[in-house]
Amino acid sequence: MKKQKKGVVSLKYTSTRDSGRIVSAAQAISQGISEEGGLFVPSQLPKYSYEDLTALSKCSYQERAVRILKDFLTDFSEEEIRECVENAYGGDKFSGGHPAPLTLQQNGDVNMYMLELWHGPTCAFKDMALQILPHLLTKSLQKIHSDKTALILVATSGDTGKAALEGFKDVAGTRVLVFYPENGVSPMQKLQMNTQEGSNVAVCAIEGNFDDAQTGVKRIFTNEAVRAQLEARNMMFSSANSINWGRLLPQIVYHISAYCDLMATGEMDYEGEEINIVVPTGNFGNILAAYYAKEMGLPVHKLICASNANNVLTDFLRTGVYDRNRPFHTTISPSMDILVSSNLERLLYHLTGGNTQKVAGWMQQLSETGRYEVDEDMKSVLKDLFWAGFCDDEATKNTIHEIFSVENYLVDTHTAVAANVYKQYVEQTEDRTTPTVVVSTASPYKFPKDVLSAVAGGEQPGNEFQQIAQLASLTGTPIPAPIEGLQGKAIRFQNTCRPDGMTEAVLAMIR
Ligand SMILES: *Cc1c(COP(=O)(O)O)cnc(C)c1O
Numbered sequence: 001m002k003k004q005k006k007g008v009v010s011l012k013y014t015s016t017r018d019s020g021r022i023v024s025a026a027q028a029i030s031q032g033i034s035e036e037g038g039l040f041v042p043s044q045l046p047k048y049s050y051e052d053l054t055a056l057s058k059c060s061y062q063e064r065a066v067r068i069l070k071d072f073l074t075d076f077s078e079e080e081i082r083e084c085v086e087n088a089y090g091g092d093k094f095s096g097g098h099p100a101p102l103t104l105q106q107n108g109d110v111n112m113y114m115l116e117l118w119h120g121p122t123c124a125f126k127d128m129a130l131q132i133l134p135h136l137l138t139k140s141l142q143k144i145h146s147d148k149t150a151l152i153l154v155a156t157s158g159d160t161g162k163a164a165l166e167g168f169k170d171v172a173g174t175r176v177l178v179f180y181p182e183n184g185v186s187p188m189q190k191l192q193m194n195t196q197e198g199s200n201v202a203v204c205a206i207e208g209n210f211d212d213a214q215t216g217v218k219r220i221f222t223n224e225a226v227r228a229q230l231e232a233r234n235m236m237f238s239s240a241n242s243i244n245w246g247r248l249l250p251q252i253v254y255h256i257s258a259y260c261d262l263m264a265t266g267e268m269d270y271e272g273e274e275i276n277i278v279v280p281t282g283n284f285g286n287i288l289a290a291y292y293a294k295e296m297g298l299p300v301h302k303l304i305c306a307s308n309a310n311n312v313l314t315d316f317l318r319t320g321v322y323d324r325n326r327p328f329h330t331t332i333s334p335s336m337d338i339l340v341s342s343n344l345e346r347l348l349y350h351l352t353g354g355n356t357q358k359v360a361g362w363m364q365q366l367s368e369t370g371r372y373e374v375d376e377d378m379k380s381v382l383k384d385l386f387w388a389g390f391c392d393d394e395a396t397k398n399t400i401h402e403i404f405s406v407e408n409y410l411v412d413t414h415t416a417v418a419a420n421v422y423k424q425y426v427e428q429t430e431d432r433t434t435p436t437v438v439v440s441t442a443s444p445y446k447f448p449k450d451v452l453s454a455v456a457g458g459e460q461p462g463n464e465f466q467q468i469a470q471l472a473s474l475t476g477t478p479i480p481a482p483i484e485g486l487q488g489k490a491i492r493f494q495n496t497c498r499p500d501g502m503t504e505a506v507l508a509m510i511r
Contacts, residue, residue: 016349026143029246032239046071057260088132123443126163155213158185164240169198195489203493242285251289274301276436280418282336284343306421307390317388320379389421400454
């Protein structure tokens with residue numbers, strides 16, 4: 001292993017589909033995705049002992065972030081990382097001081113520590129990574145001596161788009177183009193994106209679902225002809241989706257931070273005491289970050305993967321068969337309406353011990369037939385690590401209703417899926433004692449129609465803004481300022497294209 005500075009081991013990144021590609025963190029973050037279509041993964045993981053966790057439990061969120069990022073970004077100086085972290089999480093970017101607070105709630109006879117990740121500027125957990133990614137990316141581009149403008153293409157199921165637009169707006173050396181499924185996001189999410197300010201941003205709806213958007217973006221990234229056109233204009237592609245390592249890394253921080261907060265409050269009684277982490281899952285980014293935290297030494301009993309009616313991951317984790325050949329459901333938790341979870345590729349890479357040939361083969365089967373099946377020993381490893389479940393829209397609404405009536409605590413539709421699946425987990429495993437962190441991914445005010453009807457019972461009249469007002473008066477919860485501020489904002493973007501027109505939309509933006 002190459003020593004960089006005294007005592008600092010340099011950590012490299014490699015592609016999930018080609019072990020011959022070895023790059024620095026700056027390169028991985030700048031590029032977003034490897035040229036042959038693989039995803040960048042760290043070649044080894046830093047390990048945290050009980051002493052490390054104890055020390056971190058006495059630190060602020062920012063200090064925890066600096067320590068963890070420093071261990072992965074060995075080509076960045078501590079000062080650089082500190083600056084990125086301060087810019088992202090300092091000041092009043094996140095309301096309430098702690099960017100990722102825990103609050104204890106009960107659902108029936110089970111305790112849940114809700115990890116609220118939606119106090120940032122766009123009211124969803126995507127801010128946790130997308131507030132820092134622009135800083136990491138700008139520094140990465142400097143490190144690889146690139147004076148190119150980064151064109152960031154984003155496929156969004158609703159929340160990533162807005163968070164990327166907000167994070168990158170008017171950041172020098174970057175431009176952002178967001179594609180979202182025309183009928184696959186909530187009206188509030190659509191309004192957030194279509195009213196986005198900034199001179200370097202654009203938004204385009206596509207006639208298709210999230211998978212069409214994501215496949216389209218990946219195809220454009222690997223299209224030689226388009227890359228050449230960018231090159232000629234001194235531009236390069238990058239990604240703000242969770243295929244970019246710079247998106248995943250900041251998400252590892254809050255899983256570790258949650259454990260540290262539990263240590264600090266005295267909830268954890270002994271060395272090695274385990275927690276469960278329940279994650280409402282779509283593209284497998286958030287739960288993969290929890291997996292990395294576990295592999296780094298965080299004592300985790302089960303990673304609980306919660307899906308909505310698009311339960312392709314539930315089936316995969318239970319049976320080892322990934323099969324996207326099934327109906328696509330448009331649900332009330334739209335950010336999880338995904339049948340091709342791109343980050344699963346990273347998990348497969350790690351669980352095969354870095355067998356890129358195997359991973360590339362499965363990914364090829366997935367794109368050709370929509371299906372692949374992993375080996376028997378991998379199936380048992382998956383069962384050890386994960387517990388998986390799903391629930392439909394009705395159960396989601398019932399869960400929102402139940403948690404509000406019992407605890408006077410309001411959750412959004414995605415978080416409700418997680419809470420519901422956790423309850424199923426407790427019923428089926430009878431594990432009532434492991435302290436459990438439920439990852440709360442969005443503010444209920446991003447989905448007022450469904451949250452309101454869940455709380456009040458039945459459809460409620462009025463437009464989005466009347467509904468948020470009604471939700472606030474009914475529940476006594478504050479309307480987040482960024483949501484309230486959308487009212488009366490001018491619409492800037494109204495374009496729609498077909499999935500096969502996405503390349504043209506990109507070319508139109510750079511001409
Ligand atoms: C993106 C998103 C998810 C799914 O997260 P993944 O990292 O894609 O698995 C869940 N809930 C909300 C509110 C989201 O925005």
